[in-house]
Every structure is written in C-alpha cells, then in structure tokens.
Amino acid sequence: MLPHRHQTSRRAVPRTAKQQITGNKRMSDFDYIIIGAGSAGCVLANRLSENPANKVLLLEAGSKDSNFMIHMPAGVGKLIGTDLANWCYDTEGQPHLNNRKLYWPRGKVLGGSSSINGMIYIRGHARDYDMWRQLGLEGWGFSDVLPYFRRSEGNENGNSAFHGGEGPLGVSNPRKTNVLFESFVEAGKQAGHPYTEDFNGPQQEGVGPYQLTIKNGQRCSAAKGYLVPALNRPNLKIEVEALTSRVIFEGKKAVGVEYTQKGETKVARAAKEIVVSGGAVNTPQILMLSGIGKGEYLRKFGLDVVADLPGVGQNLQDHLDCVVINECTQPITLHSTVSNPLKQLMSGMQYTFFKTGLATSNGLESGAFLKTRPELEIPDIQLHFVAAMMRDHARIKSDRHGFTVHICQLRPESRGYIGLKSTNPSDYALIQPNYLAAEYDRKVMRDGVKMVRNIISQRAMDPYRGPEFWPGAGKQSDAEIDAWIRETAETIYHPVGTAKMGTDPMAVVDAKCRVHGLQGLRVVDASVMPTLVGGNTNAPTIMIAEKISDDMLGKAPLPAENVTIAEDRIGNAA
Structure with missing residues (x-):
C-alpha cells in the first residue's frame, strides 16, 4: 500500500497578486x-x-x-x-456498507x-x-x-x-483468449437477453463482447x-x-x-x-x-x-460494484498462468518479443448491459465477466480456478462529496461517496445479483460451472443478499x-x-x-x-x- 501523504497542515491562504508572483520562487x-x-x-x-x-x-x-x-x-x-x-485512496467509512472504508x-x-x-x-x-x-x-x-x-x-x-x-x-476487438468469455455470452442469450455485437453502436442492451x-x-x-x-x-x-x-x-x-x-x-x-x-x-x-x-x-x-x-x-457519483464468483470445473482460467511462475515467464517473453499471447488480454473480454425491470427504457446495470476469481481489486489472491461476474448499477441515486482534510496539498482529500444511501440503489444491486445467478445457471455454463463461491448458495433471501452486498461491495472506479x-x-x-x-x-x-x-x-x-x-x-x-x-x-x- 502506498504510504499516506503526511498530515501536517500548513496555511494555504491565497495572497495578493503582488505577493503571489514575487519572492524566491522559480517562474x-x-x-x-x-x-x-x-x-x-x-x-x-x-x-x-x-x-x-x-x-x-x-x-x-x-x-x-x-x-x-x-x-x-x-x-x-x-x-x-x-x-x-496508483494513489491508493481510501474513502471515509460508508454508513450503508457496514462503515467500511473502501479502497479507491x-x-x-x-x-x-x-x-x-x-x-x-x-x-x-x-x-x-x-x-x-x-x-x-x-x-x-x-x-x-x-x-x-x-x-x-x-x-x-x-x-x-x-x-x-x-x-x-x-x-x-477482444482477442478471444478463453472459451469462458463466449460461453458467458451464450448463457446470457439462453437467459432471454438480446445479443449485442457493439455496445457503442445502435443497441446497448444485451450481452456481448467488449x-x-x-x-x-x-x-x-x-x-x-x-x-x-x-x-x-x-x-x-x-x-x-x-x-x-x-x-x-x-x-x-x-x-x-x-x-x-x-x-x-x-x-x-x-x-x-x-x-x-x-x-x-x-x-x-x-x-x-x-x-x-x-x-x-x-x-x-x-x-x-x-x-x-x-x-x-458536491454531487459525487460513482459506480458501486459487487461480484458473483463461481468455481470452475475445468482448469482453463487465468489461475493456470498466474499460479505458475514458468507460465508467467513464458507469457511475459511472448508478450515482450512478439506482443502476442495471454498477456495481450485484460482478462475481461465480455459483459452485458441489462434492465433489472422490463419496463425500463434503457439498461440500468452493467456486467463485466472475468475469467478468474477476482476479489478486492485483485488484492486477494485466488487459490483455485473460477470466474467472476461484476455487477454495477449504472445510474445511482446516492450522492456524496469530496472535502478537505487540511490545507496541505500533499494531504489526501476527504472522500465520502455515500454509497447505497438510496433504497432504490439497494434494490437494483440486489436484482442484479439475481439476474447474474440466472445467467450462470444456463446450459452454456454447464461444462464449467462449479459451486458458487461468493456470495454462496446459502444466501438467497433479499435480506441475505443485501447483507452480503454491505459486507463486500466495492467501487468499480468511475467517480x-x-x-x-x-x-x-x-x-x-x-x-x-x-x-x-x-x-x-x-x-x-x-x-x-x-x-x-x-x-x-x-x-x-x-x-x-x-x-x-x-x-x-x-x-x-x-x-x-x-x-x-x-x-x-x-x-x-x-
């Protein structure tokens, strides 16, 4: 973690124009x-x-x-x-996320x-x-x-x-480095969602490649x-x-x-x-x-x-994110590379000399824009599919094969703010996103979890779908899902x-x-x-x-x- 910039405050009062431009400062x-x-x-x-x-x-x-x-x-x-x-910021404690300070x-x-x-x-x-x-x-x-x-x-x-x-x-276009990316898209279609070839084209709603x-x-x-x-x-x-x-x-x-x-x-x-x-x-x-x-x-x-x-x-808005993680029954995820020093070396050399191979992929090649309610005119959640287990911004290392679906509410009603901790420019700003202050935001996130579970249950994922690792099969009621979101949700970096x-x-x-x-x-x-x-x-x-x-x-x-x-x-x- 980056050491926090020092907290010694100093007065930073704007001076007169003459005082501001003169002195021993280089100009x-x-x-x-x-x-x-x-x-x-x-x-x-x-x-x-x-x-x-x-x-x-x-x-x-x-x-x-x-x-x-x-x-x-x-x-x-x-x-x-x-x-x-990376500045490695942290927010203030989040009242609706068990007072956790989120990493930014x-x-x-x-x-x-x-x-x-x-x-x-x-x-x-x-x-x-x-x-x-x-x-x-x-x-x-x-x-x-x-x-x-x-x-x-x-x-x-x-x-x-x-x-x-x-x-x-x-x-x-994505490099199609893993069969899981296409399987997720096919599962989305089987769940009744449209296919979208281009999320920046004439139709955003649907599942498809990024x-x-x-x-x-x-x-x-x-x-x-x-x-x-x-x-x-x-x-x-x-x-x-x-x-x-x-x-x-x-x-x-x-x-x-x-x-x-x-x-x-x-x-x-x-x-x-x-x-x-x-x-x-x-x-x-x-x-x-x-x-x-x-x-x-x-x-x-x-x-x-x-x-x-x-x-x-004021008016701080950000995309909150939670993830559904499943174990993978086949050893085809990125865990094969990241857990093997020799494969990492080989992948790094292939990238260095030829700009080819797994290292040219971000590990996130497919996703979706979906509506949690059919009457909505435009999508209100975004999904990112990762061919690996990914928790806490990849800071928690995986010890097994799995895949992750990130769930992001697109237009939250909650608002936060940025403030000062001191007048020292070297001190970090105060960050208070106030996530999930609005009940509507909680409902959208909860519904998003249910929609992802439905997609992962489709037959296209049958060859790869292992037990649900996170939140886990035991968390099914709205109250249980809400509690899990409060315990685990993180930013997806869009303030x-x-x-x-x-x-x-x-x-x-x-x-x-x-x-x-x-x-x-x-x-x-x-x-x-x-x-x-x-x-x-x-x-x-x-x-x-x-x-x-x-x-x-x-x-x-x-x-x-x-x-x-x-x-x-x-x-x-x-």
Whole structure:
C-alpha cells in the first residue's frame, strides 16, 4: 500500500497578486497550463500544442508511464491493487456498507487512470447525453458529442456511423483468449437477453463482447494515444512529480499556478487559460485550496474566498460494484498462468518479443448491459465477466480456478462529496461517496445479483460451472443478499460530478467548462459530468476534452451527427 501523504497542515491562504508572483520562487511563462495529465489532460496537451504558436505546460503529480506493467494489458491486476502507479485512496467509512472504508484506485502517472484501468471502451448510452442537454447544457446531446467520440477513436474496424477509425485512441476487438468469455455470452442469450455485437453502436442492451483500448497488443492509454505523438513538440513542456498547490489569481482572473517539484516551490504563469484536469477527487481539492468553493466551508480552513461556489466537491457519483464468483470445473482460467511462475515467464517473453499471447488480454473480454425491470427504457446495470476469481481489486489472491461476474448499477441515486482534510496539498482529500444511501440503489444491486445467478445457471455454463463461491448458495433471501452486498461491495472506479456543468446554483462550470464567476480558468475532466453516464468513464472524459479543446482554440464545434439507436431516433430534436 502506498504510504499516506503526511498530515501536517500548513496555511494555504491565497495572497495578493503582488505577493503571489514575487519572492524566491522559480517562474516561467506559458499560454496554457494544464493541471493533471490524465485522460483529459493528455488530450488537451496534444490539441492545444498542435498550433506551434501556443506554449503549453502540462503538470502531473505522478511519474512517467515507464513501468512495464502499464503497457502490458495483463498487468492491470498489479496496477489496480498496488501502488506501482496508483494513489491508493481510501474513502471515509460508508454508513450503508457496514462503515467500511473502501479502497479507491486512481492513476498516479502520465495518462492518469487510463494507464491503470481495465481498458474497456464504453461511451454510455445516448440518452445520458440527451439528458445533459435537457438539463440546459446546449451542445451536449448525443448528436453533438458523437462527432468527438468518433474523432478520438482509432477503431481497428474502421470508420462507420458510430465509430472513428483514425483517431489517437486505439480501440480493438477482444482477442478471444478463453472459451469462458463466449460461453458467458451464450448463457446470457439462453437467459432471454438480446445479443449485442457493439455496445457503442445502435443497441446497448444485451450481452456481448467488449471492445478495448488496446492497440497492437499494448494498452492505449491517453498518454500513449495523445502525449507520445506530441513529445517532440518544442512548445509543449511536461513536468512530472509536480504537485499543484493552488491556482493564482489577479482579482477574478486566473494567471498562474504554484506547484512543488523535488522539494522546490515553483510558479508558472499563463497568458491565456489555466485548465484543472485532476479528476473527480483532485480537481475539487485544487479548487478549494485555490479559494474556490463554498465560502463558509473554506473560511473554516483559513482560506480566502476567491469565488463562492457551493457545488465544488458536491454531487459525487460513482459506480458501486459487487461480484458473483463461481468455481470452475475445468482448469482453463487465468489461475493456470498466474499460479505458475514458468507460465508467467513464458507469457511475459511472448508478450515482450512478439506482443502476442495471454498477456495481450485484460482478462475481461465480455459483459452485458441489462434492465433489472422490463419496463425500463434503457439498461440500468452493467456486467463485466472475468475469467478468474477476482476479489478486492485483485488484492486477494485466488487459490483455485473460477470466474467472476461484476455487477454495477449504472445510474445511482446516492450522492456524496469530496472535502478537505487540511490545507496541505500533499494531504489526501476527504472522500465520502455515500454509497447505497438510496433504497432504490439497494434494490437494483440486489436484482442484479439475481439476474447474474440466472445467467450462470444456463446450459452454456454447464461444462464449467462449479459451486458458487461468493456470495454462496446459502444466501438467497433479499435480506441475505443485501447483507452480503454491505459486507463486500466495492467501487468499480468511475467517480464523476464534483465540479459539474450547469446553470443551477450548485453548478461549478458552464457548458464550455469555464468556472462560473472567474476568467481564464476551466475544469475539463470527469468532474464536470452533471450525471454519471451508463458505462465506463474513460472514453467520455476523452470526448469532453476533445470538445472543449475546440472551444479553447476558437474553432466551431463539429457538426452534429444524427444516428438511429434501438430506442428511438437520436437527434437535435430528441
């Protein structure tokens, strides 16, 4: 486990402009400063520096993405469960999960969480974005954002109405490395669910294969897709192990960033704009330390208030996850490799020299988007099938063959918040997701467990299905399932919403991601999502950054594109 950053607090009160920019700190000047080299920050660094006249600084608190495990898809278990490239956060005790503190992996490296995630390429449902437009966010309906999804995507299947074939983010079909993936899909069909060839195409509902952010056998993180092509640009400077302390203001205009690097305090100025892209945890922390947030709350920490925005840190939403695990009657799961040092060595060599073999798979190649109630218009749960026993983010090692089905509620009603523990930027933020506060969320999770059990009981799984290891056959009643969820549920790593777009009093940024009431400051990352999308959040975050980069560069938005989905016609009038 990563050692916790020290808890010694220090006063971090914003000073006058003259005091902020003078002193013994090293200074440098840029046009744009991007705080955070995660999924959004990498996109912005690439797009803004395409114009050689723009001088861009990208600050990343983590390290370079040089670890071998980052680029090998099978290394995901090591990345999620250890501190190799991971902040290893913990939440506060969860009142509805037996007061457990949940482990929150977040990327601490170039590429951010796109460098340690499960590499599943999912956008969410078209209705998610149409809901944003209905909330008053013009330009964020599905027909508006589809062109940016397509621009970002380099799908190995090429261009189509739903996909892009030439973008920086490599997307590939699963390698079909294990018969269990296809057996799970067949079992889903036997349980009465439709088959979906493309979860990002005209029909999301159903069981089917996942497409993955893997290219040529290697993880395609945002750093790999967007930063690597820009590394030789003289107008782009990337600083790693650079922890941002605060944004500096002259009145209401953001003019610079203070950060520490190798024990030295530095200041960089921005002539045009500063963008905070720290993610749903670090972005609100940086904003609050810069004097942006609920005034009464900030004053309790001795912070001067630059902008009284009560929504900073609020509206936290995340996908809670529980798993059903069965033993496997045949020795065909990933346990065969991970438990055998010789096979691990052989697999590693095959990957190193040829970029082939089991190491090119994430071990998670099929899944589902399903409705827990037939009257629902769109799916409300997502399933991830893993060809191995996986508990506690792969931190509990398996001693036998088995397979795991992750169950994730897509649109929870529960809301939490991010807060401060101190004014020291080195201290972790306070994370309170408040999972399962809403009874509706508990029902969806419970129903999801029942649906998975039904799928696993189908004849396609007969050759492989062993005893149910977790929760276990003895837990059948609603009360027993609920108790087991409280004991075992974990995050599946999709926090959003803590600096949301909108026009209401709790909104932090407008529809162009500009912070309300301030000049020269934007937030561009998953924190601006007003509501959680129905799926994995990496691709949507990249899309947001692609879209906002056009606005920052003064370009007109890409023309809207209307496509047909299973439920209805999605277009500007939807």
